[in-house]
Structure formats: C-alpha cells, structure tokens
Amino acid sequence: MRIVVTGGAGFIGANLCRELLAHPSVRAVTVLDDLSTGSLANIADLPVELVQASVLDRTALSRAVTGAHAVVHLAARTSVPGSVTDPLGYHETNTLGTLHVLEACRAAPTPVVLASSSSVYGETAVLPAHEELPADPHSPYAASKAAAEAYASAYARSYGVPALMFRFFNVFGPFQPPGHPYAAVVPAFIDAALTGRPVLVHGDGHQSRDFTYVGTVAGLLAHAAVHRVHSPAPINLAAGRRTSLLQLIALLNRLLGAEIDVRFGPPRPGDLRHSQAAGARLADAFPGHPGVPLETGLARTVAWFRSLPQYSRPPVLQP
Numbered sequence: 001m002r003i004v005v006t007g008g009a010g011f012i013g014a015n016l017c018r019e020l021l022a023h024p025s026v027r028a029v030t031v032l033d034d035l036s037t038g039s040l041a042n043i044a045d046l047p048v049e050l051v052q053a054s055v056l057d058r059t060a061l062s063r064a065v066t067g068a069h070a071v072v073h074l075a076a077r078t079s080v081p082g083s084v085t086d087p088l089g090y091h092e093t094n095t096l097g098t099l100h101v102l103e104a105c106r107a108a109p110t111p112v113v114l115a116s117s118s119s120v121y122g123e124t125a126v127l128p129a130h131e132e133l134p135a136d137p138h139s140p141y142a143a144s145k146a147a148a149e150a151y152a153s154a155y156a157r158s159y160g161v162p163a164l165m166f167r168f169f170n171v172f173g174p175f176q177p178p179g180h181p182y183a184a185v186v187p188a189f190i191d192a193a194l195t196g197r198p199v200l201v202h203g204d205g206h207q208s209r210d211f212t213y214v215g216t217v218a219g220l221l222a223h224a225a226v227h228r229v230h231s232p233a234p235i236n237l238a239a240g241r242r243t244s245l246l247q248l249i250a251l252l253n254r255l256l257g258a259e260i261d262v263r264f265g266p267p268r269p270g271d272l273r274h275s276q277a278a279g280a281r282l283a284d285a286f287p288g289h290p291g292v293p294l295e296t297g298l299a300r301t302v303a304w305f306r307s308l309p310q311y312s313r314p315p316v317l318q319p
C-alpha cells in the first residue's frame with residue numbers, strides 16, 4: 001500500500017514517515033510538502049517520493065492522492081500568535097487547504113486522517129477536555145482547525161469520505177524546530193538551555209499543557225492510516241496529563257544536570273491558560289496502544305538535540 005502524507009517534511013510528518021516505512025504493509029510513502037515550514041533535511045535519508053507542492057495546488061494533490069491507500073493530512077500553519085498576525089494566511093492554508101485535500105480524496109473515495117488541535121476547545125472550565133464539549137476557538141488558528149474539522153465531517157456524511165479527526169495536544173520531539181519566533185516551548189527551552197541562553201516564559205509559568213511525545217502520535221497516525229480507521233466524531237490524541245511550564249523546566253533541569261536560567265515576560269495574545277485531554281474515546285478506538293511517558297520523551301528529545309552539530313559543545317548553564 002501507498003500512504004500520502006501532506007506536510008511530510010515537517011516535524012510530525014518526518015516522524016510519521018519513519019513509522020510508516022518501518023511498517024511491513026507499507027510499500028511506498030508520498031510526501032506532499034511545499035517546504036515553506038518543513039525541511040528537506042528531515043526526510044533526505046528516507047526512500048519517499050517528494051511532491052514539492054502546496055495543499056492549495058489542486059492538480060498536484062489529485063495526482064498524489066490517486067491510487068493511495070490513505071492520506072494523512074498534516075500540512076498546516078500551526079502558531080497561535082502567528083495566526084493573530086496573519087489570519088487570512090492561516091485560513092487559506094489550514095481551512096481551504098483541508099478542503100482541497102478532501103476534494104482530492106472524494107474521487108475514490110480515499111480515507112483521510114486529519115490533524116486538528118486542542119485549541120478548538122478554547123479556555124474551557126472543564127478539564128480534562130472531552131470531545132463532547134462545544135468548540136470555542138479563541139484565535140484564528142483555532143478557528144481554522146475547527147472549520148477544517150467541520151469540512152471533514154461534512155465530506156464523510158455527504159460523500160462517504162472515511163475521515164478520522166485527531167485533536168493534537170502540544171506534541172514535542174525530534175525534528176521539531178526551535179529557531180523561529182513562534183517556536184513551541186519544548187524545543188525553545190532545550191535550545192536555550194543547550195546554548196547557554198535564558199529561557200523566556202510568557203506569563204507566570206503556572207500555565208499547563210498536555211505534552212505528548214511525537215512517537216506516540218506517529219504510531220497512532222500510522223495505525224489509523226494503515227487500518228483505515230475512521231470516526232464520525234473527533235478524537236483527542238494526547239497523554240492525558242497536565243504539566244505546568246515550571247514543572248517542565250524542572251524535568252529538563254534534571255535531564256540536563258543544571259539549572260536553566262528562566263526569565264518571565266507578558267502572556268501572548270491567544271494563548272490558553274490550561275489544556276488537558278480526556279482519553280476515553282482514544283482508548284476505545286485504539287485499545288492497548290502504548291504511550292511514551294513525558295520524561296522518557298523529553299530524554300529522547302534532549303538526546304536528539306545533543307546529536308546535532310550545533311549543540312555538540314557543553315551548555316553554559318547556571319550552577
């Protein structure tokens with residue numbers, strides 16, 4: 001079978017491609033990525049077919065999807081602050097791009113696994129957040145993901161396109177880039193620590209997230225694509241554990257063997273205070289699927305960072 005991964009040169013996509021290529025039933029992987037945020041270096045050593053195109057390119061999408069066993073749609077712009085700055089750009093890539101993917105999948109129809117986001121819940125008072133809660137997007141990014149979910153559900157009902165919508169919660173791990181203004185906290189913190197720079201925390205550090213190791217995510221995505229798992233309703237994909245940024249820093253201190261220099265700044269517009277996933281629906285759909293514990297995932301991520309040439313020198317940290 002052949003699996004198509006949109007955004008396959010990105011952080012989650014690169015991990016997923018490795019997971020798929022190790023699966024005995026998968027004979028080929030096609031990556032569709034315009035490399036605007038993904039990196040060719042992430043997949044340069046993999047035997048994948050690269051279609052360098054945007055999900056807004058309907059012709060390229062149609063050619064890539066034709067004859068595929070399933071599509072995993074990861075291509076997206078993913079920053080909450082970035083979406084506040086460029087709402088139209090996020091709508092085009094995340095919402096209209098998803099619509100184009102669904103149109104390409106409608107022809108066969110081809111099953112599609114869609115990457116959505118916990119941000120669709122907004123600042124809910126109910127924790128852990130369960131999938132029956134109404135969507136309450138607080139940012140253009142969250143709104144674009146809620147709209148993408150709605151389109152996937154509509155295509156499943158209207159055209160019989162088998163769809164599975166995963167709501168990701170703060171995924172981290174190898175291949176996640178640290179070096180841009182809207183970098184996720186785990187790579188940003190590790191990068192700062194390994195280069196001897198202070199870590200900037202937006203807010204008081206007591207805000208919490210459900211950090212989920214990318215190996216867990218890639219394993220579930222691969223299983224869903226290979227077995228064509230579909231669901232009429234979205235499913236949270238997360239560890240189900242809430243960790244504050246200060247607790248995260250304490251874990252990294254232990255792994256790095258030194259104290260990270262922490263500085264505090266104002267909260268960012270659109271950021272949520274707390275996030276945690278309810279896991280009952282995930283457990284029902286994927287019984288017995290193992291998850292990687294937070295500290296294990298952080299250790300693997302630190303080891304990956306330290307394997308890169310730019311981090312080969314010991315960090316200069318506060319004693």
